[in-house]
Amino acid sequence: MMVPERLTSAAGAIGVAVAALEIAVKYSDSRKAFGRKIRQFQGVSFKIADSIMKIDAARGLVYTAARMADAGENPYRLRRVVAEAKAFATEAAWEVVNHSIQILGGIGYATVYPVERLLRDCRLGMIWTGTNEIMRSIIQHEIYREMLNPEYWKKRRNIELDTTEFYMEEEKVYE
Numbered sequence: 689m690m691v692p693e694r695l696t697s698a699a700g701a702i703g704v705a706v707a708a709l710e711i712a713v714k715y716s717d718s719r720k721a722f723g724r725k726i727r728q729f730q731g732v733s734f735k736i737a738d739s740i741m742k743i744d745a746a747r748g749l750v751y752t753a754a755r756m757a758d759a760g761e762n763p764y765r766l767r768r769v770v771a772e773a774k775a776f777a778t779e780a781a782w783e784v785v786n787h788s789i790q791i792l793g794g795i796g797y798a799t800v801y802p803v804e805r806l807l808r809d810c811r812l813g814m815i816w817t818g819t820n821e822i823m824r825s826i827i828q829h830e831i832y833r834e835m836l837n838p839e840y841w842k843k844r845r846n847i848e849l850d851t852t853e854f855y856m857e858e859e860k861v862y863e
């Protein structure tokens with residue numbers, strides 16, 4: 689049940705982020721300061737670049753998780769990737785909306801534009817359907833489970849041997 693719940697939180701966060709980015713793009717192409725459009729300051733336009741990078745990365749992860757769910761992926765791996773998608777997308781949305789408010793300056797904090805509402809709306813995503821701390825708990829649990837399973841190493845090359853002094857076992861002190 690938490691798979692569709694968390695995928696919904698993740699996908700919804702992308703919608704919020706895109707809405708905030710659209711407002712920021714239009715505003716920064718209209719608002720002028722020091723005689724030029726504010727998008728011509730890299731301090732502004734780089735926030736736009738960072739925002740679309742985060743959105744595209746989140747979208748890729750969410751779609752991957754959704755396809756895995758549709759395809760009936762191994763439940764342990766699905767649980768991990770869905771948790772990654774939920775945590776990543778909701779945190780990406782928070783950062784994108786925050787950038788949008790910063791780009792709008794003072795009016796971004798007011799109710800003349802809806803970005804302050806988007807900020808409040810997207811804050812919930814990091815809490816419900818399991819907090820993002822719990823997502824990280826699931827993610828680390830599942831990746832340890834997967835990579836410490838001997839079955840995993842039947843399909844992988846041991847990368848620890850890709851160094852000139854790999855044989856120096858006496859240097860590998862763990863306790």
Ligand SMILES: Cc1cc2nc3c(=O)[nH]c(=O)nc-3n(C[C@H](O)[C@H](O)[C@H](O)COP(=O)(O)OP(=O)(O)OC[C@H]3O[C@@H](n4cnc5c(N)ncnc54)[C@H](O)[C@@H]3O)c2cc1C
Pocket residue numbers: 812815816817818819820821822825
């Ligand atoms: C608007 C809204 C709607 C909701 N709708 C529903 C619903 O329809 N159905 C439903 O079942 N629930 C619903 N919830 C509940 C929601 O899922 C929980 O609020 C959420 O899972 C967090 O649980 P909690 O509030 O008890 O926080 P707590 O578990 O008390 O956590 C408090 C803090 O401690 C941290 N924490 C707790 N345990 C750990 C740990 N092991 N490791 C690290 N950090 C930890 C958390 O990350 C958080 O930061 C809703 C919540 C809200 C706000």
